Amino acid sequence: MAMANRVGLVNLLGLVETENFRERKCNYVLRCEKREVRGVRNVNRVNGRESAVLEAEKAKFLSNGLDWPGSTSTMLASKLGRFVEKQLVYRQTFVIRSYEVGPDKTASMETLMNLLQETALNHVMSSGLAGDGFGATQEMSIRKLIWVVTRINIQVDRYSAWGDVVEIDTWVDASGKNGMRRDWIIRDYHTQQILTRATSTWVVMNRETRRLSKLPEQVREEIRPYYLKRFAFSTDDTEKINKLNDDTAKNIRSGLVPRWSDMDMNQHVNNVKYIGWIFESVPMKVLEDYTLAGMTLEYRRECLLSHVLDSLTTMEEEPSIPSELESTHLLRMQADKAEIIRARAYWRSKGLNT
Amino acid sequence: MAMANRVGLVNLLGLVETENFRERKCNYVLRCEKREVRGVRNVNRVNGRESAVLEAEKAKFLSNGLDWPGSTSTMLASKLGRFVEKQLVYRQTFVIRSYEVGPDKTASMETLMNLLQETALNHVMSSGLAGDGFGATQEMSIRKLIWVVTRINIQVDRYSAWGDVVEIDTWVDASGKNGMRRDWIIRDYHTQQILTRATSTWVVMNRETRRLSKLPEQVREEIRPYYLKRFAFSTDDTEKINKLNDDTAKNIRSGLVPRWSDMDMNQHVNNVKYIGWIFESVPMKVLEDYTLAGMTLEYRRECLLSHVLDSLTTMEEEPSIPSELESTHLLRMQADKAEIIRARAYWRSKGLNT
Numbered sequence: 001m002a003m004a005n006r007v008g009l010v011n012l013l014g015l016v017e018t019e020n021f022r023e024r025k026c027n028y029v030l031r032c033e034k035r036e037v038r039g040v041r042n043v044n045r046v047n048g049r050e051s052a053v054l055e056a057e058k059a060k061f062l063s064n065g066l067d068w069p070g071s072t073s074t075m076l077a078s079k080l081g082r083f084v085e086k087q088l089v090y091r092q093t094f095v096i097r098s099y100e101v102g103p104d105k106t107a108s109m110e111t112l113m114n115l116l117q118e119t120a121l122n123h124v125m126s127s128g129l130a131g132d133g134f135g136a137t138q139e140m141s142i143r144k145l146i147w148v149v150t151r152i153n154i155q156v157d158r159y160s161a162w163g164d165v166v167e168i169d170t171w172v173d174a175s176g177k178n179g180m181r182r183d184w185i186i187r188d189y190h191t192q193q194i195l196t197r198a199t200s201t202w203v204v205m206n207r208e209t210r211r212l213s214k215l216p217e218q219v220r221e222e223i224r225p226y227y228l229k230r231f232a233f234s235t236d237d238t239e240k241i242n243k244l245n246d247d248t249a250k251n252i253r254s255g256l257v258p259r260w261s262d263m264d265m266n267q268h269v270n271n272v273k274y275i276g277w278i279f280e281s282v283p284m285k286v287l288e289d290y291t292l293a294g295m296t297l298e299y300r301r302e303c304l305l306s307h308v309l310d311s312l313t314t315m316e317e318e319p320s321i322p323s324e325l326e327s328t329h330l331l332r333m334q335a336d337k338a339e340i341i342r343a344r345a346y347w348r349s350k351g352l353n354t
Numbered sequence: 355m356a357m358a359n360r361v362g363l364v365n366l367l368g369l370v371e372t373e374n375f376r377e378r379k380c381n382y383v384l385r386c387e388k389r390e391v392r393g394v395r396n397v398n399r400v401n402g403r404e405s406a407v408l409e410a411e412k413a414k415f416l417s418n419g420l421d422w423p424g425s426t427s428t429m430l431a432s433k434l435g436r437f438v439e440k441q442l443v444y445r446q447t448f449v450i451r452s453y454e455v456g457p458d459k460t461a462s463m464e465t466l467m468n469l470l471q472e473t474a475l476n477h478v479m480s481s482g483l484a485g486d487g488f489g490a491t492q493e494m495s496i497r498k499l500i501w502v503v504t505r506i507n508i509q510v511d512r513y514s515a516w517g518d519v520v521e522i523d524t525w526v527d528a529s530g531k532n533g534m535r536r537d538w539i540i541r542d543y544h545t546q547q548i549l550t551r552a553t554s555t556w557v558v559m560n561r562e563t564r565r566l567s568k569l570p571e572q573v574r575e576e577i578r579p580y581y582l583k584r585f586a587f588s589t590d591d592t593e594k595i596n597k598l599n600d601d602t603a604k605n606i607r608s609g610l611v612p613r614w615s616d617m618d619m620n621q622h623v624n625n626v627k628y629i630g631w632i633f634e635s636v637p638m639k640v641l642e643d644y645t646l647a648g649m650t651l652e653y654r655r656e657c658l659l660s661h662v663l664d665s666l667t668t669m670e671e672e673p674s675i676p677s678e679l680e681s682t683h684l685l686r687m688q689a690d691k692a693e694i695i696r697a698r699a700y701w702r703s704k705g706l707n708t
Contacts, residue, residue, distance in 0.1 A: 261633060
């Protein structure tokens with residue numbers, strides 16, 4: 001197993017701050033939903049009116065100057081998404097914004113990864129399991145354990161345009177003995193056509209020793225109720241990603257320097273930014289004439305503001321299918337050539353797009 | 355008047371594509387709203403039920419596989435925002451997402467500028483005035499005129515945190531004889547406290563000759579109904595921004611290269627990205643210890659993917675108020691030192707934040 005990194009953690013499951021009342025509110029909403037869905041109806045709705053139990057909780061919220069989630073304001077709902085399919089799938093809708101589309105006038109890969117991250121974070125927040133930060137559960141927090149992502153695979157059938165509405169489903173499952181898998185499906189909200197599938201693998205790490213850890217039984221017990229045996233992809237992408245080096249890379253772009261604005265709330269490089277750096281060594285002709293159809297990212301090491309990076313790319317054309325390309329990538333430290341991320345990407349000719 | 359640029363245009367008012375049905379839907383929603391608000395009640399709601407006129411339009415939408423705006427789906431509403439105050443103010447709410455916050459764990463200046471852009475674009479789309487792209491009105495499109503932004507001034511009293519809900523108001527007014535002013539107010543949705551004020555100035559340019567133009571009377575007639583004599587700021591920020599050069603700049607960062615991912619849908623550098631480059635020459639200690647309280651940007655020239663830039667900064671400390679700093683900035687072409695953007699920024703010590 002590759003050395004996992006803190007970066008992925010922060011971005012794809014992480015940073016659920018304990019500071020705020022908001023979280024407690026989310027948890028409360030979830031508990032209500034659970035009671036309703038699971039039939040433990042100590043919170044009842046009779047003719048659309050809440051019971052006394054609910055009214056008391058509502059008064060508590062309002063006295064704190066907060067909008068009651070069930071009020072005419074739909075803000076909280078639109079913020080949090082909702083649980084569907086017996087609480088096992090978390091669903092959130094997003095409108096693609098003008099600044100989230102790239103030169104192709106469609107949502108960029110960075111945008112999709114950002115939306116996956118946001119959905120995962122809200123899933124954790126809404127599950128009521130969140131511990132003392134970083135998306136860890138309560139039992140993990142006790143043990144100083146955090147989640148780290150080791151691999152993400154995303155396949156995009158169609159990119160949405162500005163103003164399109166997408167619906168993202170996410171769920172988790174066990175992955176091996178000590179891991180967790182998180183999958184996502186992005187659909188067009190109106191047509192319900194599947195646009196994107198993604199899967200990721202997570203392990204736990206001690207946040208002080210930075211060593212990987214077994215998944216404690218108590219943590220497994222916490223998250224097991226959320227496991228759903230469903231796969232975004234019908235087949236596993238387990239193929240090893242070759243490690244590029246100065247000899248095997250066809251394009252090398254050196255001296256990439258993280259900008260202040262690339263830092264996320266944990267002062268690490270936001271892992272979505274890696275995608276931009278990977279693209280820095282992709283030939284312009286590929287960026288212009290091809291659409292990124294999918295990619296697999298293997299996270300090896302975190303990146304800080306002071307690091308200087310090299311981006312290495314090798315385009316591996318498939319002569320039999322000239323309309324499709326495959327590429328291999330490496331981001332590494334410039335100083336000691338330590339790996340940060342390996343990636344493989346698939347491209348299809350823009351002529352093929354509908 | 356400085357040479358205006360296409361960049362600002364694309365990002366702050368622009369690129370309303372004609373291709374789609376979505377726009378027509380938006381226009382329809384607006385027309386309905388207008389009729390209701392202005393009392394021309396040929397579309398009536400009686401006890402919450404639409405009249406036959408509305409029902410017919412609704413059937414037309416549904417037959418095209420589109421969600422009816424008034425249905426239980428609130429997606430369209432959340433996407434478009436709405437007109438308030440007799441159609442003169444456009445209001446949209448946003449939830450700050452996890453990936454929109456920076457190292458300070460609050461929404462970055464880039465995020466705020468993105469949200470202002472999105473609100474402005476949706477305002478134009480929803481107004482029903484949109485011509486053949488770039489946020490131009492129909493009368494502008496006939497004359498090959500486009501909007502370009504020349505100046506933006508933004509002042510941030512408080513940055514929102516991840517998950518916070520903000521409400522953005524925007525409106526336009528005349529600016530001099532040939533310009534338009536667009537203002538914004540960002541409020542905290544729950545407390546209604548004003549968090550941010552911003553104002554911007556726009557002129558029209560011929561998109562082929564790239565020369566500034568007078569505002570044709572027909573265009574003025576189109577937009578005049580939307581003018582609102584209200585100012586986000588009580589005083590004008592008309593003070594000239596000094597032009598830095600190699601002698602007057604205290605910090606220079608050379609060789610900044612736009613990334614592919616910095617390009618917007620018009621293959622120009624997204625103007626919000628300029629902010630990141632401006633920060634590249636700001637001392638790290640300022641970025642770490644101070645909050646950006648406000649900035650004024652003067653747009654001079656567009657930036658393409660092939661350009662290499664210099665970022666120049668001079669921090670001008672105010673000895674009498676050590677908790678506050680002022681800075682002057684210039685982004686210019688590395689090759690010929692042509693100006694792209696001048697900026698002035700104000701910073702307050704983080705120790706002063708609540």
